[in-house]
Amino acid sequence: MMRADLLADPVDGLDEALAAVAAFDEVLVGGLLRPQPAQAAGLAGLAAAVAGTPLAAKVAEAAEKAVAGAADEDHFVALAAARSALLGSVHDALTDRVQQAAGRTPGEWTAPAPAAQQPAGVLAAARSWLADLARCGWRGIDHDVVSGAAQVVGAMLPDPALRRQAALLDGFAAELAASCPGSALERVPARRWADLWSRGMLLTLPGATAAAPAGTATGRLLPLGVDLHEHATAVQAQVHGVFEPADGGTPLLVRASVSAPKPDTVVGAGLWQLLRPHMSLLAAVSEGRSMDLVGMPVTAEGDLLWSDAYARQGEAADAFSTARVALPTAAGGPTAPLDRHPARIAVPVFLEGYTAETGDEGLVFALAGQRLAVDTDRIPAAGPLTPEAVAASVACIGLLRWDAGSFLVQPLAVETTVRKKPVAVQAGAWAGGTADKAGVKAEKAATDAAAVLRERAGRLLRK
Amino acid sequence: MSDWERSSTVRVVPPARARRLAKVPFVELADGRLQGVVSSGSDIERVYVSSVEAAGFTFACSTNNNRPCGGARGYFCNHIRALIGEAVLQYGVERVARYMRVDLPDGEPGVIELHGAMSAARPAQGDRAAAAPVFSRFLRHLAYLELAPTTAPLPEMQWFPPTRGVA
Structure with missing residues (x-):
C-alpha cells in the first residue's frame, strides 16, 4: 500500500540544491555575453554547490570564465554538468522517497558496454548552437540564433543513433522559435529551458547516449x-x-x-x-x-x-x-546516470481508498491524510479517459512524478462508475485501435490528414 | 520563481489543432511570417506558396514553379484567405493575431475580424523571395513522414508531455 504521508515530508538538502539550480537558471535568462553582478552570484553559487565533488575544479574555472564573459564551449559543458549533477542528487533523494512510499527496493546500476560510435561533426555543430543560446540568454533569442538549429536537426534526424539528440533539439528549437523575440516574453520558462539546454549540452558529448542492451x-x-x-x-x-x-x-x-x-x-x-x-x-x-x-x-x-x-x-x-x-x-530498475533528473521520475503506482476532490488547484486525491495532486492534463486527448472519469474514480493506476516542488500522479487507468456500473478505463485504450464511436471518428480524421500528407509527399518530395 | 518558471514540463507551445489538410496541407507561423502552401484546385501538380509578414502584412503568393498568382494583385488572393483561415483553425485566432501583431476588436473575434484587420492596413504586395524558403520548409515538413520509427527509448521525451489544452 502506498505511504502517501512520506511524499509530503521534507527532503534534506533539497531546497539548497534547487536554490543553486534556480540561480543558475536565472543566469541563462540574461545570457552570458555580458554578465551582470546577479549572474556572477548565480555562477559562483553553482560552483560552490559542487565544490565537494570531482567536478569542483572544472566548474570553478568555468564559472570564473563565464563571469568574465569569456566562457567557451568546454566551459558551458562544465556548467551544464554541474547543474545536471545537482538535479541528479535531487532525483536520487526523491527516488529514495518514492521507493519508501511504494515499498519497493531500487535496482543497482551496472554500466553497459558502450555501443555504436556517433558522428562527432554534427554533435559539435549542436554544441556550438547551444553555446550561442547561452550567450544570448532566453531574453536575447531571436529568429537568427534559433534558426541555427534547423541544419543540425536536419542532419541528425535520419540517423537513428542520434534520435535522442534530434528529438530534444527539434522540440526545444520549436519552442524557442515560437517565443521569439525573447525580449518581448512576458515570462520565461527558466527551469524548463535550462533543463533542455543542459541536457542538449551533455548529449553532444561523444558516447553520451550510446548504450547497448544488458x-x-x-x-x-x-x-x-x-x-x-x-x-x-x-x-x-x-x-x-x-x-x-x-x-x-x-x-x-x-x-x-x-x-x-x-x-x-x-x-x-x-x-x-x-x-x-x-x-x-x-x-x-x-x-x-x-x-x-x-x-x-x-x-x-x-x-x-x-x-x-x-x-x-x-x-x-x-x-x-x-x-x-x-x-x-515487482522490483524497479535503476536509472542511467545521465538520466537522473526529477522530470525522469515516473514510477508506476496503484492507488485506492482515496477521495477525489476538485478544488482551485485542480484535482487531488485525498489519501491517508495527504493530498496528492493529479495531473489530468497528461491524459492523451485521443482516448476514452477524461478528467471527469478520474474525478469519479475509486481506484487508479498511475505514474508518480515530481515537478515544481511537489509530487503528483499521472493517471494511466482508473476504475470508475459509468451508468451505475463499475468499469476500467485506460488512458491509452485507443493505442492499438478502437471500436469506440468517438474513437472511430478521430481515427477517420487522422487517416484523412495522413493520406493528404502522403499524397503531397509522393507528388512533390522527389522532384 | 513561480511554479510555472520552476516547472520542467510546462507546455510552452500547445499542439496544433486537428484540421482537414486537403486544401492547405501546410501552414506555419515562422520566420516572422504567416506562411504556407495551398493546393491548386485545378492542377494536382501545382501548389501556391503564400505568405503574409507579421506587423506590416506585406503579402506574396506564387506557384511552386515561381509563377505569380493571378489573384494576388494589390490585395489578398483566395489562397492567402484560405491560409489565414487554416492558420486560425490550427493555432487559434489569438495565437495567430499575437504572432502577426494584430490588435483584434473586443468580443469574440474570429477569422473575419483577423482578415479584416490585416486588409484594412492596405498591405503592400511583396516580391517572391519568400516562396523558395517556404516551399523548402514544406518539403522538410513532409520529409518527417519518411523517417523510421524506433523502439529504443527517448528519455528526453519525458520533458514533452501531452496536454489536453489546445492552442
Whole structure:
C-alpha cells in the first residue's frame, strides 16, 4: 500500500540544491555575453554547490570564465554538468522517497558496454548552437540564433543513433522559435529551458547516449498502461508493465517504447496510427492482453528494446489485476546516470481508498491524510479517459512524478462508475485501435490528414 | 520563481489543432511570417506558396514553379484567405493575431475580424523571395513522414508531455 504521508515530508538538502539550480537558471535568462553582478552570484553559487565533488575544479574555472564573459564551449559543458549533477542528487533523494512510499527496493546500476560510435561533426555543430543560446540568454533569442538549429536537426534526424539528440533539439528549437523575440516574453520558462539546454549540452558529448542492451527477457509481460509524450515533430509511447521471468525470478517493472518523428499536423489519433504498426504491444494494451516474450533485448534500466519478432500474443490480462497482484512484488530498475533528473521520475503506482476532490488547484486525491495532486492534463486527448472519469474514480493506476516542488500522479487507468456500473478505463485504450464511436471518428480524421500528407509527399518530395 | 518558471514540463507551445489538410496541407507561423502552401484546385501538380509578414502584412503568393498568382494583385488572393483561415483553425485566432501583431476588436473575434484587420492596413504586395524558403520548409515538413520509427527509448521525451489544452 502506498505511504502517501512520506511524499509530503521534507527532503534534506533539497531546497539548497534547487536554490543553486534556480540561480543558475536565472543566469541563462540574461545570457552570458555580458554578465551582470546577479549572474556572477548565480555562477559562483553553482560552483560552490559542487565544490565537494570531482567536478569542483572544472566548474570553478568555468564559472570564473563565464563571469568574465569569456566562457567557451568546454566551459558551458562544465556548467551544464554541474547543474545536471545537482538535479541528479535531487532525483536520487526523491527516488529514495518514492521507493519508501511504494515499498519497493531500487535496482543497482551496472554500466553497459558502450555501443555504436556517433558522428562527432554534427554533435559539435549542436554544441556550438547551444553555446550561442547561452550567450544570448532566453531574453536575447531571436529568429537568427534559433534558426541555427534547423541544419543540425536536419542532419541528425535520419540517423537513428542520434534520435535522442534530434528529438530534444527539434522540440526545444520549436519552442524557442515560437517565443521569439525573447525580449518581448512576458515570462520565461527558466527551469524548463535550462533543463533542455543542459541536457542538449551533455548529449553532444561523444558516447553520451550510446548504450547497448544488458541482456534479454524471456517470460510474460503484463501491461499496466501507456504514457504518451509529444511535441510538434515527435511522439513517443511508453508502455509500463510488469515482466514475470519464465525462470521464476523476481518480477520486474519494465517499459517498452516506440517513437517517431512526425509533421506537426499529425495529432490526436494520428499519433497512435503512426506508432501502432511498430509495436504489437499497443494492441495488447487495447485488448487487455499479456504478451509472451522470448529473448527480447532489455537494458539495465528495464527498457525493453521492442521487436515484434520476440513477442507473441498472450492470454487476457486485466491491468487492475496486474496492479493489485503483480505490481507490489515487482522490483524497479535503476536509472542511467545521465538520466537522473526529477522530470525522469515516473514510477508506476496503484492507488485506492482515496477521495477525489476538485478544488482551485485542480484535482487531488485525498489519501491517508495527504493530498496528492493529479495531473489530468497528461491524459492523451485521443482516448476514452477524461478528467471527469478520474474525478469519479475509486481506484487508479498511475505514474508518480515530481515537478515544481511537489509530487503528483499521472493517471494511466482508473476504475470508475459509468451508468451505475463499475468499469476500467485506460488512458491509452485507443493505442492499438478502437471500436469506440468517438474513437472511430478521430481515427477517420487522422487517416484523412495522413493520406493528404502522403499524397503531397509522393507528388512533390522527389522532384 | 513561480511554479510555472520552476516547472520542467510546462507546455510552452500547445499542439496544433486537428484540421482537414486537403486544401492547405501546410501552414506555419515562422520566420516572422504567416506562411504556407495551398493546393491548386485545378492542377494536382501545382501548389501556391503564400505568405503574409507579421506587423506590416506585406503579402506574396506564387506557384511552386515561381509563377505569380493571378489573384494576388494589390490585395489578398483566395489562397492567402484560405491560409489565414487554416492558420486560425490550427493555432487559434489569438495565437495567430499575437504572432502577426494584430490588435483584434473586443468580443469574440474570429477569422473575419483577423482578415479584416490585416486588409484594412492596405498591405503592400511583396516580391517572391519568400516562396523558395517556404516551399523548402514544406518539403522538410513532409520529409518527417519518411523517417523510421524506433523502439529504443527517448528519455528526453519525458520533458514533452501531452496536454489536453489546445492552442
